[in-house]
Amino acid sequence: MFNRLTVFIVAIVLLAVFLQAQTPAQRATGIPRMSDGKPNFTGLWQALGTAYWDIRDHSAQNGPFYQLGSTGAMPAGQGIVDGGEIPYKPEAAAKQKENLKNRLLLDPEVKCFMPGVPRGTYMPFPFQIIQSQRDIAIAYEYATANRVINMGKPKEAAVDTWMGNSNGRWEGETLVVDVTGLNGESWFDRSGNFMSENVHIIERYAFADADHLNYEATIEDNTIFTRPWKISLPLYRRKEKNAQLNEFKCVEFAEELLYGHLRKK
Amino acid sequence: MRYRILVLVTLLMVILTSATTLLAQAKPAKAYTQPKTPWGDPDLQGTWTSDDCINTPMQRPPNLGDKVYLTDEELTQREAAIARQAENDKQQFVAANAQANVNPPGHWGERARRPCRQTSLVIDPPNGRTPDLTPEAQARVIPRGAGNNPASWEDFSFYIRCITRGVAGSILPVIYGNGTQILQGPGYVLLLQEMVHEARVIPLDKRPHAGANVRSYMGDSRGHWEGNTLVVETTNFLDGKTGIGLNGGGTPTSEALKLTERFTRVDPSTINYEMTVDDPKVYTKPWKVGFPISQEPGYQNFEYACHEGNNAMFNSLSGARAAEKAAEKK
Numbered sequence: 001m002f003n004r005l006t007v008f009i010v011a012i013v014l015l016a017v018f019l020q021a022q023t024p025a026q027r028a029t030g031i032p033r034m035s036d037g038k039p040n041f042t043g044l045w046q047a048l049g050t051a052y053w054d055i056r057d058h059s060a061q062n063g064p065f066y067q068l069g070s071t072g073a074m075p076a077g078q079g080i081v082d083g084g085e086i087p088y089k090p091e092a093a094a095k096q097k098e099n100l101k102n103r104l105l106l107d108p109e110v111k112c113f114m115p116g117v118p119r120g121t122y123m124p125f126p127f128q129i130i131q132s133q134r135d136i137a138i139a140y141e142y143a144t145a146n147r148v149i150n151m152g153k154p155k156e157a158a159v160d161t162w163m164g165n166s167n168g169r170w171e172g173e174t175l176v177v178d179v180t181g182l183n184g185e186s187w188f189d190r191s192g193n194f195m196s197e198n199v200h201i202i203e204r205y206a207f208a209d210a211d212h213l214n215y216e217a218t219i220e221d222n223t224i225f226t227r228p229w230k231i232s233l234p235l236y237r238r239k240e241k242n243a244q245l246n247e248f249k250c251v252e253f254a255e256e257l258l259y260g261h262l263r264k265k
Numbered sequence: 266m267r268y269r270i271l272v273l274v275t276l277l278m279v280i281l282t283s284a285t286t287l288l289a290q291a292k293p294a295k296a297y298t299q300p301k302t303p304w305g306d307p308d309l310q311g312t313w314t315s316d317d318c319i320n321t322p323m324q325r326p327p328n329l330g331d332k333v334y335l336t337d338e339e340l341t342q343r344e345a346a347i348a349r350q351a352e353n354d355k356q357q358f359v360a361a362n363a364q365a366n367v368n369p370p371g372h373w374g375e376r377a378r379r380p381c382r383q384t385s386l387v388i389d390p391p392n393g394r395t396p397d398l399t400p401e402a403q404a405r406v407i408p409r410g411a412g413n414n415p416a417s418w419e420d421f422s423f424y425i426r427c428i429t430r431g432v433a434g435s436i437l438p439v440i441y442g443n444g445t446q447i448l449q450g451p452g453y454v455l456l457l458q459e460m461v462h463e464a465r466v467i468p469l470d471k472r473p474h475a476g477a478n479v480r481s482y483m484g485d486s487r488g489h490w491e492g493n494t495l496v497v498e499t500t501n502f503l504d505g506k507t508g509i510g511l512n513g514g515g516t517p518t519s520e521a522l523k524l525t526e527r528f529t530r531v532d533p534s535t536i537n538y539e540m541t542v543d544d545p546k547v548y549t550k551p552w553k554v555g556f557p558i559s560q561e562p563g564y565q566n567f568e569y570a571c572h573e574g575n576n577a578m579f580n581s582l583s584g585a586r587a588a589e590k591a592a593e594k595k
Contacts, residue, residue, distance in 0.1 A: 034451070035303040042450040113573045114462075128466050130450040132310060133303050137448045137455050139464035146457060146464040148448065161568040185573075242473075245466045247481035251428045251572045255418050262582035264416035264589070 028173060031207040034131065039173055039207050041129045041136065044238040044245060047122035047215075050077030054191040055231060057084060064104060080122070082230040086193060092224045099192025107190060111258060112250035114145040114162035116186025117179045117201055118217040118231065126238050128245040136168060136175070141248050149177050157181020160197055177203040196223045211237040297532050299493040304451045306469075307493040309530050312446040312565055313558040315438035315538075318381035321556070323437070323510065325385035325393025333393070334382050343380030350376060375441045381556060386437065388539070389553035398516060402547040405505060405516050414585050418578060424512040426578070427461060427571035429482040431507030432499060432524055433540060433554070435463050439511050444566045445558065454488050454495060459566040467497055474500050480520065482506055495528040509542050509554070519546035534560040
């Protein structure tokens with residue numbers, strides 16, 4: 001009797017050790033989770049760095065308005081493009097240079113247009129993720145832009161839009177978001193880096209620890225680029241006790257620029 | 266003796282049974298069990314539209330007095346009108362040589378699917394009329410719409426400028442874009458409204474409001490649950506922007522405005538929505554609007570890139586300047 005019980009207990013312990021060894025080692029501990037065990041991304045997040053000026057490596061330089069002095073200058077920064085270079089086709093590379101030259105006329109951010117994907121992620125504004133038991137929403141402070149990531153059966157884009165059509169899925173602990181239906185009007189940054197309406201973006205959100213996410217986006221657009229390329233950067237949880245998504249309805253700040261020439265003299 | 270008691274008991278049982286049956290019939294509907302999210306909050310998620318009250322006026326016509334609801338007969342008439350309109354919309358859409366006019370075709374707009382029973386969107390005071398304005402509020406300027414020879418964009422409403430329709434204007438029923446998508450996460454409710462792509466993030470953790478100097482068009486919202494009702498209190502509004510009217514029209518509210526909204530799901534496809542407007546600088550007393558919002562098969566929000574495509578602003582302003590130039594030449 002005693003022997004049988006011992007054998008049984010030993011078998012159970014061995015089984016437990018075996019199962020433990022089978023559990024993927026990368027399952028993060030200490031991160032917020034939903035009741036079904038999925039990582040819970042709900043929170044206020046923001047990128048640091050200066051990718052919003054240029055997603056490639058860049059030196060500090062003059063801003064466009066000397067009146068702003070050093071407050072209007074562009075700080076130096078490390079790029080977020082894997083490998084450093086954006087693989088433009090020759091004519092697209094020329095267009096990027098034109099965009100940069102005419103930035104104040106052409107940059108959608110200057111006009112307070114919606115940021116698109118992925119630009120909204122690393123602008124100098126926070127964004128709020130709210131995760132339900134199924135779908136996941138992102139509300140960006142800039143321009144009150146927002147999007148809902150459909151976590152159900154994938155849906156095709158009904159029309160092309162600024163913020164695109166997002167279908168999400170879980171790959172283990174990583175939220176993978178497939179973005180299509182973008183209208184191709186968005187830029188990547190203030191340096192004229194751009195995409196076309198044929199762009200397809202695959203984003204990956206994963207916890208590094210409770211307060212940091214690793215964000216990646218793979219960009220496929222064979223009308224502009226010679227191959228798919230990737231950006232990656234960390235996202236930081238806003239930790240101030242009273243941090244919250246504020247309102248930045250910037251239309252008002254762009255009206256004089258857009259319509260000023262049509263004001264009654 | 267025993268026989269008599271038996272008769273009495275039987276009679277009593279019959280009476281009790283009939284009374285219970287009658288009582289059951291008097292009840293309006295079977296009690297609704299509110300679904301909960303996995304983390305225990307009442308689940309209000311889905312896309313809800315205020316379409317059904319499209320034909321209901323904000324204020325009750327004075328001749329209706331305290332008549333809150335339409336009669337059954339009036340309701341039947343409205344139902345018939347909705348059916349006729351639906352048929353008419355279909356004709357307009359399919360006819361090969363359909364008459365074009367300046368109004369958008371029927372399928373551009375949204376329609377009531379069933380009539381709203383109430384006679385006004387204002388539900389308090391009992392006469393269905395907004396209370397008197399304060400003397401200070403009477404001096405407040407309401408931006409006029411297009412067609413008035415605009416000197417600048419500032420002559421247009423915040424809605425025409427694609428800035429916002431405000432909290433009330435974003436849910437009051439208008440010709441289209443009446444959808445509110447509710448999405449909930451642990452500790453938050455998010456309201457996404459189609460027109461001018463509003464996103465209201467409502468924390469439920471009882472944190473205090475933002476500091477008094479952080480003000481905005483949509484205000485600072487805090488939510489809590491009272492039973493199954495979501496109660497949202499919003500303060501910190503900017504002064505003199507949108508009003509409590511369709512598309513944010515009407516007398517602009519003040520920085521003293523406090524809105525209290527109540528969302529109560531009464532059946533799988535209906536939320537009773539109520540908003541108390543308290544702005545002592547503008548209205549002589551608090552008042553309430555209220556109406557049902559409903560979930561409809563196939564109804565969803567789309568991206569409303571308003572400012573990005575606001576050619577109307579360019580065209581109105583350049584048209585006004587061109588008219589002035591032409592007048593100078595005469």
